[in-house]
Amino acid sequence: MVALLTAFSALPALAQDATRDPAYRAFPLIGSRLAVWAIAQLHLNFAAFILGVPIFAVIIEIIGWRTGDARYDWLAHEFVKLIFAAFSTTALLGALLLFLFVGYYPKFWTYMTSIFFPTYWVYALLFFAETFTVYIWYYGWDWLSGSRKAIHVGLGIVSNLFGTAILLVANSWVTFMISPAGIDESGALKGSVWAAINNFTWMPINIHRLIANIVFGGTIAAAYAAFRFLGAKTDEERARYDWMGYIGNFVALSAFIVLPFAGYYLGREIYAFNQTMGITMMGGFMSWLWIIQAILIGVLFIGSNYYLWLGMERIPGSERYRRYVPMMIGILAFGFMVWATPRSMVITLDEARAMGGTHHPVLGFLGVMSAKNTAVNMMILTTFLSFILYRRANRVSTKSWVGIGMLIQWLALGLAAAVVIFYGVYGYFVESLVRIGFSVYQVMAVLGAIVVVMAVDIPMFKGARSTGAIRWGTIAPRSQYVLILLAVTFTWLMGLMGFARSGIRQHWHVYGVMRDNSVDAVTPAIGYAANMITVVTIAFFALVMFVFWLGGLAEKGKAGGHGHPAAMPVFAGGSDAEPARVPGRKS
Amino acid sequence: MRLPVGVKVGAFALFVMGTYTYYANSIPQIQSKPPAELSLEGGNVTPAQLVKAGEEIFKTKGTCEICHRIGQKGTRAPDLAGVGARAAKTKPGMSARQYIIESLLQPGAYLVEGYPNIMPQVDKPPIGLNRSELWALTAFLESLGGTPDVKLDDIPKTAGAAAAGGGAAEVKIPGDPKAGEAVFTGKGGCIACHKAGKIGASPVGPDLSQIAKIQTPEYVMKKILDPAGSGTVAGFPKGVMPPMFGQSLTAKEYVDLVSFLMTLK
Numbered sequence: 001m002v003a004l005l006t007a008f009s010a011l012p013a014l015a016q017d018a019t020r021d022p023a024y025r026a027f028p029l030i031g032s033r034l035a036v037w038a039i040a041q042l043h044l045n046f047a048a049f050i051l052g053v054p055i056f057a058v059i060i061e062i063i064g065w066r067t068g069d070a071r072y073d074w075l076a077h078e079f080v081k082l083i084f085a086a087f088s089t090t091a092l093l094g095a096l097l098l099f100l101f102v103g104y105y106p107k108f109w110t111y112m113t114s115i116f117f118p119t120y121w122v123y124a125l126l127f128f129a130e131t132f133t134v135y136i137w138y139y140g141w142d143w144l145s146g147s148r149k150a151i152h153v154g155l156g157i158v159s160n161l162f163g164t165a166i167l168l169v170a171n172s173w174v175t176f177m178i179s180p181a182g183i184d185e186s187g188a189l190k191g192s193v194w195a196a197i198n199n200f201t202w203m204p205i206n207i208h209r210l211i212a213n214i215v216f217g218g219t220i221a222a223a224y225a226a227f228r229f230l231g232a233k234t235d236e237e238r239a240r241y242d243w244m245g246y247i248g249n250f251v252a253l254s255a256f257i258v259l260p261f262a263g264y265y266l267g268r269e270i271y272a273f274n275q276t277m278g279i280t281m282m283g284g285f286m287s288w289l290w291i292i293q294a295i296l297i298g299v300l301f302i303g304s305n306y307y308l309w310l311g312m313e314r315i316p317g318s319e320r321y322r323r324y325v326p327m328m329i330g331i332l333a334f335g336f337m338v339w340a341t342p343r344s345m346v347i348t349l350d351e352a353r354a355m356g357g358t359h360h361p362v363l364g365f366l367g368v369m370s371a372k373n374t375a376v377n378m379m380i381l382t383t384f385l386s387f388i389l390y391r392r393a394n395r396v397s398t399k400s401w402v403g404i405g406m407l408i409q410w411l412a413l414g415l416a417a418a419v420v421i422f423y424g425v426y427g428y429f430v431e432s433l434v435r436i437g438f439s440v441y442q443v444m445a446v447l448g449a450i451v452v453v454m455a456v457d458i459p460m461f462k463g464a465r466s467t468g469a470i471r472w473g474t475i476a477p478r479s480q481y482v483l484i485l486l487a488v489t490f491t492w493l494m495g496l497m498g499f500a501r502s503g504i505r506q507h508w509h510v511y512g513v514m515r516d517n518s519v520d521a522v523t524p525a526i527g528y529a530a531n532m533i534t535v536v537t538i539a540f541f542a543l544v545m546f547v548f549w550l551g552g553l554a555e556k557g558k559a560g561g562h563g564h565p566a567a568m569p570v571f572a573g574g575s576d577a578e579p580a581r582v583p584g585r586k587s
Numbered sequence: 588m589r590l591p592v593g594v595k596v597g598a599f600a601l602f603v604m605g606t607y608t609y610y611a612n613s614i615p616q617i618q619s620k621p622p623a624e625l626s627l628e629g630g631n632v633t634p635a636q637l638v639k640a641g642e643e644i645f646k647t648k649g650t651c652e653i654c655h656r657i658g659q660k661g662t663r664a665p666d667l668a669g670v671g672a673r674a675a676k677t678k679p680g681m682s683a684r685q686y687i688i689e690s691l692l693q694p695g696a697y698l699v700e701g702y703p704n705i706m707p708q709v710d711k712p713p714i715g716l717n718r719s720e721l722w723a724l725t726a727f728l729e730s731l732g733g734t735p736d737v738k739l740d741d742i743p744k745t746a747g748a749a750a751a752g753g754g755a756a757e758v759k760i761p762g763d764p765k766a767g768e769a770v771f772t773g774k775g776g777c778i779a780c781h782k783a784g785k786i787g788a789s790p791v792g793p794d795l796s797q798i799a800k801i802q803t804p805e806y807v808m809k810k811i812l813d814p815a816g817s818g819t820v821a822g823f824p825k826g827v828m829p830p831m832f833g834q835s836l837t838a839k840e841y842v843d844l845v846s847f848l849m850t851l852k
Contacts, residue, residue, distance in 0.1 A: 022806050185711075231592040275663070275705045276713070279653045285617040292611055481599055488600045492607055507621035512712035516621070519797070523619035530611030534604045541600060545593075 023107035024518045032104040033520035034532065039100060041495055041536045042543070043093035045216075047170075048209070048494065049544075050083045050090050051163045052217025054134070056251045057083075058156035065149050075244060076156075077141055079221055084138050085551030087131065089543060105518075108509045115182075115189050115196050116173055123169045130162035164210065171205050172197040177510050178501065179273040187513045200273035204266035205501075211255050211262050216490055218252030223487035224548060226480035229473075239473030245483050246311060252486065253304045253387065257380055257450070260297075261443050268436075270504070277511065281504045289500055289526055291342050294372070296493045298336035301379045303486050305332060308390045310479040316468025318393035324385070331382045338375035341366040365428070373439045374424030377446050381416060384450055388457060395464035405460045409453045416449035491540060495533035503529075622648030627719040627739070634726065634735050641727025644720050649709060651724075657731065664706065665699045671733025684737045687728045691721060692746055710747040717747040760804055760846040762839070767847025770840045775832065777844075783851055793823060799849045807848050811841065 027035040057079040064072025101109045113120075137155040144152035180187075182195025189196060225245035232238040271278035280286065309325055312318035341363055365371065388409075399405065423438040430438075505511045507521045515521075625640060625648075632640075645651045654664035674683035674690075678697055681689070689696055694706035709716050709724075716724065721742045726735040771777045772786060780792035798807065810817040814828035836844065 227592065227596055230596065274707070274713070276650055276653060276707060279663075280619075280650070284653065285619045288614050288617070291614065292607070295610070296607070481596075484596055484599060485603055488603045489607075492604060503619070506619045506713075508713060512715075515712075521621045525616035525618045526614065527612035527616050530608045534608045537604055538601070 023105075025104045025106070026519075027100070027104055031520060032100070032518070035104065036097070036100050037532060038536050038539070039093055039097045041498055041533070042540055043090065043097050044498060045491060045494065045536075045540045046086055046090040046093060046543075047167075048213040048216045049220055050086050051167055052213030052215070053079050053083045053221060054156065054160050054163060055214055056218065058153065058160055060247065061156055062153055065153060071243070075247060078244065080134075080138050080141075081551060082221060082224060082548065083217075084134065085547045086544070087134065089547055091127070091131075105509075108514065111187065111510070111514055112173060112176075115176065116193065118193055119169050119172060119197070123166065126162055126166045126169065130159060130166055133159040133162055167209060167213075168202075168206055171209065172199075172202055174501070175199050175201040175205050178277075178505060179270070180510050180513050183513065187510070200269050201266065204262070204269045208259070208262040208266050211259050212494070214255040215252045215259060216494060218248045218250075218255065219483075219487040219490045220248075220544070222246075222248030222252060222483045224248075226483035229480050230477060232473075235473050242472045242475050245480065249304065249307055249483060249486070252490075253308075253383070256300065256304070257383060258447075260376055260380065261447070264439055264443065274511070277504055280506070281500070285523070286500060286503060288342070289496065289503075291340055292526065292530075293493065293496060293500075294336075294339040296489055296496065297376075298332075298339060298379075299489050300486060300493070301383055302332050302336065303482050303489070305383055305386045307479055307482045307486075308386045310476055310482070312390055312393050313476070314471045314474045315390075315393040316471075317396070318389075321389040321393065324389060328382050328386060331378055335375035335379040335382075338366045338371050339379075341371070368428075369439070370424050370427030370435060373427075373442055374420055377420040377442045378417065380446055381413060381420070381449065384453070385413065388453060391457070392461055392464075394467045394470060395461050396467060397460045397464050399460055402460060405456045409456050412449045412452040416445040419445035488537070488541075491537050492533060495537055496529070499529045499533065624717065625720050625723065626717070627722065637723050637726040638730045638735055641723035641725070641730075644716065644724045645727055648714070648720065649716060649724055650714060654706070664702060667728065667731055669732035671729040671731045671735075673732065674728075675733070683729055683733050684725065684741060687725050688721070688737075688741060691716075691724065692743070715747070718742045718744075721746055760842065760849050762842035762844070762846030764843070764847040764850045766840075767843035767845070770836065770844045771847055774840065775836065775844055780827070783848075791823075792828065795848060795851055797852060799852045804845060804849055808841075808845050811844065 024032065026032060057076045060072050060079065061076035064070065064074075064076060101112075133155055137152065137159050140152060140155065144155070176196055176199055179200040180196070181199035182190055182192070182197075184190050222245045225241045225248055229238055229241035229245060232241060267278070267282070270281060282290065305328060312321065360367075397405070420442045423442050427435040427438050503523045506523050507516045508514065509516050625644065627637070627640070654661060655667050658666065658668040660666050670687070671683055674686040675681075677686050678689075686697075690706075691709045694708060695704045698704055707714060710721060718739065722737060722739050725737045725742070729735040729737060768786070771781075771783060777783075777795075778787040778789065780789050782788055782790075782794045782796060783798075784796045806817065810828075812833045814830055815826060819825045832841070
């Protein structure tokens with residue numbers, strides 16, 4: 001921290017010196033771009049993890065506190081333990097990234113400093129506040145238990161507020177590079193720095209990253225649990241990590257369902273900022289990137305659903321809902337195929353003549369946004385249905401109005417599906433500008449259905465009759481590989497989206513303001529980017545394993561783990577068994 | 588033999604990532620290269636050459652094809668087939684040439700009915716066409732159904748002034764690059780150690796063929812006067828570059844030399 005503050009305080013001097021220095025320096029062997037790329041992606045991966053996990057950790061802690069179920073308190077503590085170990089690695093990578101910019105892109109960094117210098121101090125102070133709040137939150141878990149639990153929960157909430165504020169500040173720098181604002185034609189700041197911060201893509205990326213961080217945190221935590229499950233020696237241990245993996249995946253899935261909507265918002269703002277940039281992103285040299293993205297998101301959707309279906313096998317009473325699975329597989333598979341269909345093919349002249357153009361006469365119609373928006377919205381609805389079935393797998397509603405409730409739910413889902421399909425088909429018959437607006441109606445229909453179904457479901461299953469306890473720990477081991485698949489895929493997807501976000505600037509450091517005149521001004525093709533993303537993702541997982549192993553060293557030899565009262569609650573008998581109680585809670 | 592969980596999970600994760608990587612390398616590979624600058628000022632260019640250069644600008648740096656089609660109605664922007672003839676009748680009192688130039692520099696001044704005001708000014712970043720490029724592009728558009736008659740002087744002197752991007756605006760060196768090249772190969776003796784594009788081949792010092800792309804004028808000026816104090820490029824021996832250019836070159840020769848070096852991109 002001291003090093004970081006010292007580095008920040010020295011920046012004005014460095015900035016002045018940089019004007020007499022070269023615009024670029026070459027990083028040995030791999031070059032400056034790859035060095036910055038690797039460290040930036042690693043830093044973002046770790047930062048997303050340590051910012052995402054506390055958001056749901058504090059929610060889980062609150063659930064444990066209010067219900068008195070010690071398992072949730074234990075789980076929240078486990079999650080915070082994971083990020084705690086990753087905190088210093090994130091800071092180190094951030095400092096390294098700063099040094100790379102100052103050293104290898106001095107002119108660029110001088111320019112960014114001329115715009116954003118006041119925010120550097122805000123960032124440093126926020127980081128300071130965040131670090132110490134999390135320290136107290138973690139180390140004070142036992143000290144602030146019982147009657148002081150409210151203070152402890154408050155610390156968790158405050159640390160999240162600081163964490164989110166850090167994200168907003170860092171996003172202002174990144175988004176300014178994409179959609180600069182608040183500057184004159186020479187690139188100098190016109191008035192307040194706020195105009196530069198509040199640029200076109202700032203708020204969409206804030207929202208997108210906040211949600212994506214929760215998904216990412218959930219998938220990594222679930223993968224950690226899966227790893228522990230597969231290596232578990234006892235049924236009790238297996239049950240505990242089965243449950244942890246379920247919660248991690250539940251968190252990831254809940255946030256993942258709304259992530260595409262945040263993506264639409266971001267895309268719309270990119271078009272609003274600069275049509276050329278938007279079209280380059282979707283229809284220019286990056287168009288094939290979205291096919292890969294479609295495949296990755298398809299894997300995430302199908303994997304998440306498959307995990308839920310496997311999980312239902314350990315729930316007595318879930319047999320009632322198996323008949324829906326083939327239908328859901330059908331929708332997901334068809335949606336996946338539609339989404340992954342390219343609009344135009346790169347083919348030889350002879351092939352194009354034989355096909356009558358670069359668009360396939362039949363499948364080409366599935367490659368446009370109308371079809372893709374319809375597919376993704378149907379996949380979201382199907383995934384939500386999977387979740388609803390899982391939720392009620394071992395419960396039978398005892399409410400007298402259950403028939404009407406079910407009818408309302410099916411009507412809401414059916415109506416949403418009808419709206420999505422109607423606008424999907426209608427979109428083929430209108431101009432593109434009108435068609436873009438249709439995606440809003442489709443999204444609103446799906447979100448509306450989710451709200452209505454949940455609003456009915458929660459009271460309908462309150463006090464429901466149980467058909468048997470969930471047999472935690474008995475889930476098929478292949479389900480744990482699904483959790484690992486989801487974590488690896490989402491991490492890879494983050495790398496790909498990072499490349500997209502950075503690549504749409506093409507040969508500009510700051511789009512339209514500061515041109516990239518370095519030897520790396522060429523934006524590489526997708527294969528090159530994929531190789532790089534894979535290398536960095538492997539490095540990330542290797543570091544995560546190492547950091548978790550380090551964090552686990554402290555637990556070795558300590559019966560009951562950290563020692564807080566809720567450590568290692570009993571899971572035998574499943575979720576309906578009488579849980580351990582959180583001390584101080586009278587429920 | 589039972590494999591440890593870490594090995595199985597690691598192999599599985601590598602397989603997943605390998606599959607994604609293989610697929611990403613199997614689909615069309617398209618790079619985005621920075622557009623090259625076109626300079627026609629002072630040169631003799633035939634109308635045919637101008638039209639050809641303009642077509643290139645239309646398809647590459649101008650990014651016109653993203654929205655405009657020739658012979659095909661677009662949803663974002665008008666079909667440009669026959670624009671060379673049509674443009675003369677679009678705005679009363681304006682020739683085809685004047686209308687096309689206005690459309691490029693002030694796209695919002697006149698909108699074709701049914702199309703939104705979304706076209707960027709092409710002489711401003713990020714497209715940032717310079718005067719030569721605007722000249723060629725106008726000639727190409729005139730050639731679509733008309734006869735190119737645009738002259739370089741028809742393009743406003745101020746057009747393309749901010750094309751390079753404000754934050755990275757180039758510093759104008761008031762020297763003569765030709766005379767500087769003579770200093771490089773002659774009195775300065777730089778050629779003995781440095782390569783500069785097609786000139787020289789010595790590997791003793793760093794290749795300067797793209798020096799203007801990677802270094803600022805301030806750095807180059809300082810390096811000539813104070814080689815040791817400006818650091819040595821990695822991989823080259825220290826203290827080889829003579830420190831006496833501040834005394835041996837006249838002020839004009841010095842400025843000419845810097846001016847020449849800053850043309851090396």
